[in-house]
Structure formats: structure tokens, C-alpha cells
Amino acid sequence: MVAPAVTRLRREHPGVRIDLSLLETEDPLTQVERGDADVSIVVGPRDRRRRGLCLVHLLDDEYLVALPAGHPLAAPPVLDLADLAAEPWDASEPPGPCLDLTLQACAAAGSSPNFTARSEDYATAQGFVAAGLGVALVPRLAAADRRDGVVLRRVRHPEPVRSIYAAVREGTPAQGPLGTLLQALEEAASRQPAPHTAPCAP
Template sequence: MLDVRRMQVLRAVVASGSVTAAAANLGYTPSAISQQVAALEKQAGIALLERVGRGVRPTAAGRLLTEHADVISRRVAEAETALADLRSGRTGTVAVRYFASVGATVVAPALARLRRQYPGVRIDLKLNDTGDPLTEVEQGGADLALVVRRADDQPPSGVRLVHLRDDPYRAVLPHGHRLAANDVLDLAELADEPWIGSEPPGPCLEPVLDACAAAGFSPDFVVGSEDYATAQGFVAAGLGVAVIPSLGLGLGLGLGLGNGNPGVTTHRLQRPEPVRTVYAAVRDTALEQPVLCALLDALTASLTPEPTEPTR
């Protein structure tokens, strides 16, 4: 196999016209240059230079290797430029996975901010609808995944969970409900109510069930829904009450989304207050990328709540 470094030495000799001149340009001794060329000729199995007066000129084989050395040099320079662009965030792709209730209110403004900072970066954005996003991050299929996890959950090896926000759940009641006049409700006050399910089994439902257990009851789900807007529609129709995370209601984000349904009222909960915790899952090595750090900053800014009162 031909040695690429020796090919570059040959290229310097041919461009300089002599071994001595090439040695001076490269900062080596003429003897060292001659040894490199001789070793390359041995690899090639053919003479690469011939003497002309005090200098040298390439043979046909020497010209051939010099031309390829030129191409290699250009490719290396292009690779270095591309790598520098990637390191700085001028180019590249960031693969992001998210869950539905943070799509419009959190991910969209964060990615808009990122695009303004890094317009050359392509964003591969997909909804977490199947599989475990932490596994996808661990295996390199995604650079960042927004997830809901318990505080004591351990991520896969090499994956870090970056805390973004604690997201409290709100009680959602129909207008005219007997509790609708109260800004804050004890969770136990909903024990005898029919419940509208708004979460599928998993990490977003667990905080609700745990809080209800701590309040001494299990919720009676009379209608199932895995969509927050649909759940609010059922509540507005008077079919029951719901407990929905504030991000699912658009609360505290300064986006003017309100409840999303004028037929319901929302109320803070206490004793206990169900809370889910939102994390960004990233690989430890990926945190060296400036684009990913900027995305984390943008997500944090989008998730920073503004003080609000319950909407009634």
C-alpha cells in the first residue's frame, strides 16, 4: 500500500524541482527527503524521479502519483473545512425526539431560536410514538430526546438526563362544577368524581396515580383519552373531571394558549400536587457540540414558566 505522507513528499519535490529545495520548504534534511522518496519508489515498484542537471523531474509514474497526491491534498483540506464547520455548528444534523404535549409549546419555539443561531444545521424531528427514546439516544439514533422520568430513574450508560422543568398537573373541571369557584383544590376532593383519562399508561400517568394513592383513593376513569384536547372536550361536555399537566394546557409559557377549551376551568392541586419531571436525554459525548448546547439553552428558555393564576 502506498504511503500518503510519502506521496506528499514526492509532490513537494516535484513542485520544488529538487530534493534540496523540497527539504528546505518542508523543514527536513535532503537525506530524509531522499529516504522518503526511495521508500515510496520501493512501494510503487518503479522509479518516480530522474535527475536533470542539478535537479530532478518526475517520471511518468512520478507524475501519476503527484496528480493523485494533489487530489488527496485537496480532499484532506475539504475534510478539514467540513470538520471545522461541523464542530462550530455551521453544518450538520441534530436528531430530536419529543412527546406530544411539548411539541407546539416548547419544541417549536426552541427550534425556531436554534435555526436563527445555526441556519445551516438540519433538524431531524420526530415524535416519540414507539419504542424507548433513551435507547435511541444511547445507540446514536437521536442526539436529544425529551422525556418524562422519575427523579431516581437511572439512564442507560453514557446517557445523561438534563433536568428542564417540573411540570405540575392541574385539575380541569366543567363550568358550573361545584368546585369551580376554588382556585386551589385538595386532590382528595376529586376522589368521588368520574375521571376522564388523558394519559396512556407510562411515566406521565404514574405521577397522577401515585398522588391519588397518597391522598387515599384510586381515580375512577369512566372515559379513556390519550389526547389532552379531547380530554378537555369530554370535561366540557360534563362527562367528568381530568387532571392534566400544565404544559398540556399551555399554562405558564406566556404563549397565550390558555386552556384551549372555553368550556372548562383549571385549578391548582395540593395535598399532594402531582408533578411530572421533564428531562432532555443526551449522550455525554454529545454535550461537546455547540449546537446541542444551544438547543438545551433554547429548550430551557421555552420551558421557563411565567407566574400565572389558574384560568377560570
């Protein structure tokens, strides 16, 4: 979503300086609160709020389960999360809100994932899955680059979903470069596949 939004911002406001950074901090919202960043794209639970900040909801990104092709559970299009309780798991995310979401969803289904392989990115996790080392939860946005040897299926009971927001300080003008960027981010988010519409199979 960020790349097309920044492209529009550069086109409509060619004199604006843009510095993009990927920050691995425990709380990325502090960058905006302190004025070190004008906007931050953050992931968190639904209905997230923070005093002094305006959190613009961009989209909800559902999680899919990645299974090795040929896995006995790969046949049905939808799996109960409890069906995966006995499986070895590949951790696809570093500690933080996305991994927390996986742990909370599994706990709600009455289990705790047995992580036998750990990575901090979805591509590596899918490689582990393709090699038969376990299963992993992967958000739909990351699942767009599905690896060969991996099957993606929806999960339910519960359905893990991460919400993606653009965070700005309260009182940020709706006009000007930052307003353009927020509009462009919302438009880019609206072009993402809606939940349950993208094909999950090979």
C-alpha cells in the same frame, strides 16, 4: 419549548439537518443510547437518572385539575386530591409516565380514579370535562389551551408534578449545534410560567 429552540438552532447553524419525530415508545431514552437520536425530550419523575446519559432538567410542570364550569368543587382555588375521589374521571393520557403520575398521586391521596371516559390527548379530555363527563388532571403546559366550559384549579396533598428533561449521551460537547440546542431549550423552558403563577380560572 421545542419550536423556538429549533428556530434558534437553524438561525445559528443553518447547515445542520434537523429531523423531528414524536415517538410513542415505552423507553424513548434508548433512541439516544443507540445513537438513533442526538437528543430526546422526555417526561419522568423528579431526579430521574440513567447511566451513560446526561439528563438536562428543563422544568417541572405541575398538574391542575380540570372541572366542568359550575361544578360544586370549582369554587375554591385549591383542592385536595382526596376531594376528587368520588368523581368520575376522564383519562387524559395514554399509558406511560404521565398517566402513571396521575395514578400514583391518587393512590397517595387514598383513592383510585374511576375512569369513565378515556382519551390520549389533553384537548379531547378537556372536551369530555366540558361536557360534564368527569374531571381530569392536566399539566400546566397543556392547560394553556383551556377550553370553554372548563375550570382549572390547583391540587395538593399531593401536588402532582412531571419533570421534563433533554436527554443526550454523556460526553456530548457543550459547544456546536447540540450545545446550542440544549441552551435554547433551557432558555425556552425558563420562559414558561412558574408553578402557581398562571391564572387558573375563567
